[in-house]
Amino acid sequence: MSMHAPNAAPHHDHDAHGHDDHDHGDHHHAESHLPIEDHDTVTEFHLLEQALRELLIEGGVLSASEIQQQIELQEAKTPALGAKIVARAWSDDGFRARLLADPKATITDMGIDVSHTPALTVLVNGGGVHHVVVCTLCSCYPRMILGVPPAWYKSREYRARVVREPRVVLEEFGVKLPETTEIRVVDSTADLRYLVIPERPAGTAALDEEALAALISRDAMIGTGLAKTPDASAPLSGKA
Amino acid sequence: MFAKGTHVRVQDRLIPGHCRTPQYLKGKIGEVIEDTGRWRNPELLAYHKPGLPMARLFRVRFKQADIWGAGYANRIDTLDADLYEHWLERAERPAAQGA
Numbered sequence: 001m002s003m004h005a006p007n008a009a010p011h012h013d014h015d016a017h018g019h020d021d022h023d024h025g026d027h028h029h030a031e032s033h034l035p036i037e038d039h040d041t042v043t044e045f046h047l048l049e050q051a052l053r054e055l056l057i058e059g060g061v062l063s064a065s066e067i068q069q070q071i072e073l074q075e076a077k078t079p080a081l082g083a084k085i086v087a088r089a090w091s092d093d094g095f096r097a098r099l100l101a102d103p104k105a106t107i108t109d110m111g112i113d114v115s116h117t118p119a120l121t122v123l124v125n126g127g128g129v130h131h132v133v134v135c136t137l138c139s140c141y142p143r144m145i146l147g148v149p150p151a152w153y154k155s156r157e158y159r160a161r162v163v164r165e166p167r168v169v170l171e172e173f174g175v176k177l178p179e180t181t182e183i184r185v186v187d188s189t190a191d192l193r194y195l196v197i198p199e200r201p202a203g204t205a206a207l208d209e210e211a212l213a214a215l216i217s218r219d220a221m222i223g224t225g226l227a228k229t230p231d232a233s234a235p236l237s238g239k240a
Numbered sequence: 241m242f243a244k245g246t247h248v249r250v251q252d253r254l255i256p257g258h259c260r261t262p263q264y265l266k267g268k269i270g271e272v273i274e275d276t277g278r279w280r281n282p283e284l285l286a287y288h289k290p291g292l293p294m295a296r297l298f299r300v301r302f303k304q305a306d307i308w309g310a311g312y313a314n315r316i317d318t319l320d321a322d323l324y325e326h327w328l329e330r331a332e333r334p335a336a337q338g339a
Contacts, residue, residue, distance in 0.1 A: 137260060167314065184320060187320065191282070
């Protein structure tokens, strides 16, 4: 994802709220309506992956169906799992305390399989602290509850810039926080993965867990977004 | 072994091959916020070795201004990173962090 222009927000999907950027008028933007074409360019990495995969299959280390199953397993994990966890943490203080003390056991108790996955630490936004997660060394990400990371999370630009100028990067994501809020960048450099619990928006006291979960975007659980307010698609204002 | 609250400096050295200590933190001083226990050493695991002896991993909090210097305007922003014990050494609290 491009973040070259100073004010150009990286284009990331706010899955739960409706996009209003298509006006369906006569002046279509040509580039947004081009047919999707496969690019024929095969990079060295494609060739390497293909060669390695074929060797593993030929050598009997893995079968093609095992690889396919693993891909399906990975793709079955979506940020909806994370949103369910956060919504319960917002609603149930006991659950929240257990989640902070022993994240994986507590998530397992919800019926979400996080066995054979790295250790998880839960970070709570609010009280004057805003966490935002990155892996500057590669692309470590809590896949077990958020699924496959977005392309921008793996980009060199996000990884390099969010540690150096987090306030600028957050503004590009539409998150403007007061100078008095401590921005805490969490660089996931080793064996721990991080889930951010965003601040619960005002006006949500009456909502059940399912309605709350709809307010929790993937970006809010990385820290590059805020939870949405219930009445609108607009995220909660950063001005506390 | 560093207790919570200990100030530590990240060793400024290079190793060949796989390294989980980011370059931008080398030589910087932070504060231990958590001892996460012992893990198989990824610098060895990367080469199909058993990763032994296990390495203790600490969560360390840095002031952004201590990492980037005066060019980082906000004084309260922080950065947490997970660093193995063999990359850390005891240090004095950085002067700029005083007030």
